[in-house]
């Protein structure tokens with residue numbers, strides 16, 4: 300039987316996390332760095348640089364690569380940067396995501412917004428897997444986490460585009476898990492519930508405005524009832540750790 304001194308320890312693990320500039324991705328980058336991971340944040344939001352800097356200031360290891368996950372060349376460059384910095388990759392977390400067109404009827408939702416949502420939430424995950432799989436395989440014990448959602452998986456979404464994209468991300472994660480298991484890459488999907496982040500709060504605000512409710516009340520209610528990114532980060536940090544090496548399939552959070 301294998302025993303680990305600290306089963307949640309991520310020392311020496313190299314971890315690439317998309318969407319790490321804020322929200323769930325940021326909280327995950329911070330926590331995993333605290334647990335010893337060498338973190339590389341890929342995000343198109345330049346705030347990722349600040350997050351990486353503050354992790355480094357706190358004694359952790361972090362770098363930022365500005366990346367649009369929809370763009371094949373940029374994703375290739377992001378993974379190349381990981382290779383140059385660390386020479387390996389053990390963990391890939393795909394947390395970059397967008398939610399467009401909440402509460403819009405099909406005839407209201409601009410086609411561009413539908414396509415953009417699909418591009419980030421599905422194609423972005425595919426491109427990351429495409430470029431990272433060879434490095435994850437070399438690690439001998441690679442882990443990939445697809446951040447999907449309960450939306451489009453166990454229930455509907457406020458957004459037609461988002462529900463479609465997260466259902467697709469779930470299908471992609473399941474299929475990647477099967478394709479990559481022979482290469483010693485464990486793929487799991489995470490389906491968070493309602494979590495207080497910019498993405499979720501913009502949905503709450505849109506819903507309140509659309510129905511003529513108080514925006515402040517909607518924000519306060521969400522803050523009271525919903526989960527926080529740090530809670531999801533603890534779940535992801537477990538999922539990528541050696542402690543979770545028997546984990547398969549989809550993990551749901553509140």
Ligand code: NAI
Pocket residue numbers: 317318319320321322323324341342343344366367368369393394395396397419423446447448449490491492493494495496497498499
């Ligand atoms: P957020 O809006 O706070 O963070 C999303 C991050 O993704 C941002 O840093 C943004 O810059 C980045 N991003 C967006 N498009 C990108 C692109 N094309 N290239 C690179 N980076 C890009 O949102 P949150 O809530 O932290 O979301 C993280 C993940 O969790 C997303 O995949 C989201 O769909 C998922 N999720 C969130 C839930 C919630 O209630 N907040 C519930 C279920 C799933």
